[in-house]
Amino acid sequence: MKSRLSSLLDAFLPVLATLAALLVGAIMLLLLKANPLVAYKALWDGAFGSTNAVAETLVKATPFLLVGLGICISFRANVMNVGGEGQMIIGAIFATWVGLNVKGMPGWVLITLAMLAGVLGGGIWGGIPGILKAYFNVNEILSTIMMNAIAVQLMNYLLRGPMIDPAQAKAASQIPQTARLEEIYRLPRLVPTRLHFGALIAVILAILVYVLLWRTTLGFRIRAVGENPDAAKYGGIKVQRYVVIALLLGGAFAGLAGATQVFGVNYRIITDGSSTGFTGNAGFNGIVAALFGQLHPLLTIPASIFFGGLLVGANTMQRMVQVPSALITALNGLVVIFVVSSEIWRKKRQRRREVVALQINEPPETQAKSKETGA
Amino acid sequence: MISEVLPDFRYLDSNKEYVMVKSNTLPSGQTRIDNMEICGITKRFPGVLANDHIDFDVKSGEVHALLGENGAGKSTLMKILYGIYHPDEGEIFINQKPVTINSPMDAIKSGIGMIHQHFMLVQTLTVAENVALGLLSSRGLLTDLDRVSKRIIELADIYNLKIDPDAYIWQLSVGQQQRVEIIKALYRGAALLILDEPTAVLTPQEVEELFAIMRQMVKDGYALIFISHKLHEVIEISNRVTVLRNGKRISTHLTSETTKEDLARWMVGHDIEFITSHEKSNVGEVLLKLENVSCNSDNGRHGLSDVSLEIHSGEILGIAGVSGNCQLELAETITGMRKTTGGHIYLGPDEITGLAPGELTERMLSYIPEERMRDGVIRNFSVAENMILREHHKSPYSRSGFLRLKDISAHTDELIEQFQVKTPSQATLAKNLSGGNIQKLVLAREISRNPRAIIAAQPTRGLDIGASEYVRAQLLEQRKAGAAIMLISEDLDEIFALSDRIAVIYEGKIMDVLTCEEATRERVGLLMAGVHPKKKASA
Numbered sequence: 073m074k075s076r077l078s079s080l081l082d083a084f085l086p087v088l089a090t091l092a093a094l095l096v097g098a099i100m101l102l103l104l105k106a107n108p109l110v111a112y113k114a115l116w117d118g119a120f121g122s123t124n125a126v127a128e129t130l131v132k133a134t135p136f137l138l139v140g141l142g143i144c145i146s147f148r149a150n151v152m153n154v155g156g157e158g159q160m161i162i163g164a165i166f167a168t169w170v171g172l173n174v175k176g177m178p179g180w181v182l183i184t185l186a187m188l189a190g191v192l193g194g195g196i197w198g199g200i201p202g203i204l205k206a207y208f209n210v211n212e213i214l215s216t217i218m219m220n221a222i223a224v225q226l227m228n229y230l231l232r233g234p235m236i237d238p239a240q241a242k243a244a245s246q247i248p249q250t251a252r253l254e255e256i257y258r259l260p261r262l263v264p265t266r267l268h269f270g271a272l273i274a275v276i277l278a279i280l281v282y283v284l285l286w287r288t289t290l291g292f293r294i295r296a297v298g299e300n301p302d303a304a305k306y307g308g309i310k311v312q313r314y315v316v317i318a319l320l321l322g323g324a325f326a327g328l329a330g331a332t333q334v335f336g337v338n339y340r341i342i343t344d345g346s347s348t349g350f351t352g353n354a355g356f357n358g359i360v361a362a363l364f365g366q367l368h369p370l371l372t373i374p375a376s377i378f379f380g381g382l383l384v385g386a387n388t389m390q391r392m393v394q395v396p397s398a399l400i401t402a403l404n405g406l407v408v409i410f411v412v413s414s415e416i417w418r419k420k421r422q423r424r425r426e427v428v429a430l431q432i433n434e435p436p437e438t439q440a441k442s443k444e445t446g447a
Numbered sequence: 448m449i450s451e452v453l454p455d456f457r458y459l460d461s462n463k464e465y466v467m468v469k470s471n472t473l474p475s476g477q478t479r480i481d482n483m484e485i486c487g488i489t490k491r492f493p494g495v496l497a498n499d500h501i502d503f504d505v506k507s508g509e510v511h512a513l514l515g516e517n518g519a520g521k522s523t524l525m526k527i528l529y530g531i532y533h534p535d536e537g538e539i540f541i542n543q544k545p546v547t548i549n550s551p552m553d554a555i556k557s558g559i560g561m562i563h564q565h566f567m568l569v570q571t572l573t574v575a576e577n578v579a580l581g582l583l584s585s586r587g588l589l590t591d592l593d594r595v596s597k598r599i600i601e602l603a604d605i606y607n608l609k610i611d612p613d614a615y616i617w618q619l620s621v622g623q624q625q626r627v628e629i630i631k632a633l634y635r636g637a638a639l640l641i642l643d644e645p646t647a648v649l650t651p652q653e654v655e656e657l658f659a660i661m662r663q664m665v666k667d668g669y670a671l672i673f674i675s676h677k678l679h680e681v682i683e684i685s686n687r688v689t690v691l692r693n694g695k696r697i698s699t700h701l702t703s704e705t706t707k708e709d710l711a712r713w714m715v716g717h718d719i720e721f722i723t724s725h726e727k728s729n730v731g732e733v734l735l736k737l738e739n740v741s742c743n744s745d746n747g748r749h750g751l752s753d754v755s756l757e758i759h760s761g762e763i764l765g766i767a768g769v770s771g772n773c774q775l776e777l778a779e780t781i782t783g784m785r786k787t788t789g790g791h792i793y794l795g796p797d798e799i800t801g802l803a804p805g806e807l808t809e810r811m812l813s814y815i816p817e818e819r820m821r822d823g824v825i826r827n828f829s830v831a832e833n834m835i836l837r838e839h840h841k842s843p844y845s846r847s848g849f850l851r852l853k854d855i856s857a858h859t860d861e862l863i864e865q866f867q868v869k870t871p872s873q874a875t876l877a878k879n880l881s882g883g884n885i886q887k888l889v890l891a892r893e894i895s896r897n898p899r900a901i902i903a904a905q906p907t908r909g910l911d912i913g914a915s916e917y918v919r920a921q922l923l924e925q926r927k928a929g930a931a932i933m934l935i936s937e938d939l940d941e942i943f944a945l946s947d948r949i950a951v952i953y954e955g956k957i958m959d960v961l962t963c964e965e966a967t968r969e970r971v972g973l974l975m976a977g978v979h980p981k982k983k984a985s986a
Contacts, residue, residue, distance in 0.1 A: 287849055287850050287852075288845075288848050288849050288850060289839055289845045289850060290848060292832070292839050295828070296828070296836070299825045299827045299828060300821070300824075300826065300827075302822045303821070303822055303823065303824060303825045303836065304825070305804060306782075306814065306816060306823070306837075307804070307805075307836035308803065308805025308808045308837055308840075310803065
């Protein structure tokens with residue numbers, strides 16, 4: 073009974089953490105002399121108040137979900153892939169190159185090709201740190217962050233040189249961006265809003281990732297390697313290979329996120345020189361979404377929508393109650409901090425339960441017995 | 448009662464002469480603890496009653512053995528006595544006076560010392576430094592290691608412990624390290640010693656030496672609590688024995704009035720059939736063969752060197768050795784978990800040197816790893832997932848890359864039934880099973896494949912009697928079925944009970960391989976200590 077209660081608490085922990093974050097946010101709003109209730113009402117309306125708002129939220133959520141799915145795979149293999157940004161950028165570059173240079177094909181064929189190119193680009197960008205980790209023992213957190221920096225600079229170079237929009241190349245402004253994709257090469261829209269086909273792809277992929285992780289031998293191996301590499305090795309699994317695969321798949325999903333962002337939203341790669349030029353920080357927000365979804369691909373769907381809504385609604389809130397935009401960033405940060413620390417708390421509670429179990433050597437059995445008699 | 452019949456105590460005077468005195472002073476100069484009584488100690492952990500109103504006492508001049516299976520509550524009780532845990536109820540009396548022990552520091556002040564199963568020694572420090580560790584120096588800010596050393600020599604002299612205070616711990620054998628622990632406790636003024644499974648890491652000869660020391664200490668008036676699960680040792684050394692089961696005290700008896708069978712029954716709660724001997728099986732051709740195999744070890748010290756062994760079909764080859772003499776390395780090289788640096792390994796006619804664990808699975812080599820929580824199971828995987836760990840990629844458990852949950856589930860049900868794995872369901876995570884059931888899970892997975900060869904590393908370590916006997920019976924069953932079995936164990940009783948031949952490993956070398964008839968405890972014990980009996984005789 074007690075354990076059931078505490079596991080129920082664990083399940084709602086992210087929600088409680090969010091509420092706590094909003095509470096702290098409310099205090100900050102009060103300090104800024106804004107009415108928190110009005111502010112949060114605006115936030116809600118901005119995120120979910122109208123068809124358009126919902127569509128915008130989903131558009132925002134799509135790259136979070138795609139990156140998050142890759143994170144579910146990588147983190148399950150116990151590889152900390154924080155290279156989502158770079159993988160998105162490379163994926164977008166690969167896809168855009170296909171979109172701009174391959175001609176004479178029906179729209180859907182080219183779009184498919186471009187998406188696959190995005191997957192390939194992201195996969196390469198994730199695979200390199202994977203190989204470095206598996207065979208040269210290079211810490212993947214460091215290498216994926218480095219790969220982010222390389223990707224950003226590579227993008228900056230391409231957008232100012234080889235891939236620059238010919239119109240911009242002639243103009244004096246020289247805005248670093250690629251040419252626009254032709255209309256037939258854009259991802260179709262689902263409803264008359266900005267909501268594009270990529271959102272649907274992402275949801276379908278979430279189901280597929282679920283199947284991959286729990287219904288295939290590949291998923292079994294990825295999880296085994298993440299949970300216990302020694303036992304995985306003993307079980308005949310080539311641990312290094314699956315570390316590479318996990319990072320490669322993580323990168324591939326981020327690459328696809330980059331590709332859909334270009335083909336569904338912006339129709340070109342634009343940048344202001346920072347890595348967030350077009351990724352909208354999705355490479356990092358996707359990690360948060362995946363953790364919020366407890367690294368479960370299906371739970372990552374609502375988690376992504378939640379963060380998408382938070383960002384979209386925050387814009388409305390800023391307009392309605394006239395608070396500085398920094399507060400929105402702070403609120404976002406608060407949610408992330410609370411959610412991540414609640415996760416740590418959950419793990420600690422779990423460990424404490426295990427420690428207690430260890431001290432008394434055989435309690436799980438007795439607990440199991442008492443459960444049986446209790447039922 | 449027993450203290451009444453105690454002989455006079457001896458006392459070491461300044462001229463290092465023993466003076467027999469009828470006083471309550473121990474040879475170490477410490478005041479005797481005439482009796483220590485634990486009354487109605489209760490300790491609850493969430494969901495479990497670890498100690499349920501336990502009474503226990505020990506008197507000066509006796510060894511009181513505390514016997515019980517894992518989880519019976521004996522370590523909890525001793526941790527309470529030593530101040531590591533605090534009891535929920537109950538009292539502790541020393542010399543009839545109630546005492547509160549809130550920390551090991553309090554316990555030490557009360558004259559209680561503990562020799563932990565895993566020694567609490569810093570390997571890179573000397574004996575004297577280890578003894579002085581944590582104590583105030585008699586010279587304030589300056590060290591007083593010379594005084595400590597002098598005192599160590601004094602204490603060592605009493606029991607003829609032969610310890611050099613300036614030796615580094617890493618230079619000492621396991622038996623000597625244990626003596627350092629004893630001296631450490633005496634130095635801190637212990638009159639009552641708790642010995643937590645002190646024989647687990649010793650060779651038979653070292654066990655005898657320890658028992659000699661214990662007997663002398665008892666004669667001198669110390670009170671000793673001896674924790675063990677080896678029945679014959681309890682019978683040999685103790686005056687009284689208390690059996691705990693499921694947190695309750697089952698019985699307290701004079702050891703002379705009990706038998707091994709009684710003790711086992713009290714411990715387990717029902718009769719136990721000991722596997723003492725086994726019928727000869729039909730030994731067939733050589734199935735597993737090692738030729739001059741070498742490997743490196745993790746700690747940079749000796750690895751395996753030039754190990755050559757043969758195991759026939761239907762044979763159990765026991766590998767006897769003191770802990771840490773490359774048993775793990777031996778198991779891991781054969782099973783592909785560790786690289787060889789030389790030599791060849793054959794399974795049947797085929798060379799298997801350097802093959803990955805997965806390929807060895809295909810060739811029907813099974814491995815029951817020593818560290819079952821690390822290598823044997825994945826803690827956060829379900830029972831079912833752990834059951835198919837080695838064959839998850841094979842039909843019928845998966846087809847074209849997809850797991851077939853129905854077949855996995857049916858297979859798991861079958862094995863749970865056949866191997867009596869106690870689990871609430873097959874979706875239960877492995878970490879929630881008890882040690883015995885985890886081992887049954889591993890056993891089910893490894894044995895149900897009808898392997899040609901089995902490497903069983905410490906297969907009963909940490910298991911209770913019932914589970915241990917079950918594991919042993921299963922190994923014998925496999926032997927009957929014609930498997931070649933390597934049984935690596937630090938438990939000599941197990942080695943003697945199961946093996947057809949016994950190889951002794953010492954510092955990564957095979958000292959000798961003896962047949963059942965040749966292998967006596969003395970001979971094996973000497974080999975375990977690295978001594979060749981023949982050479983010794985000629986020298």
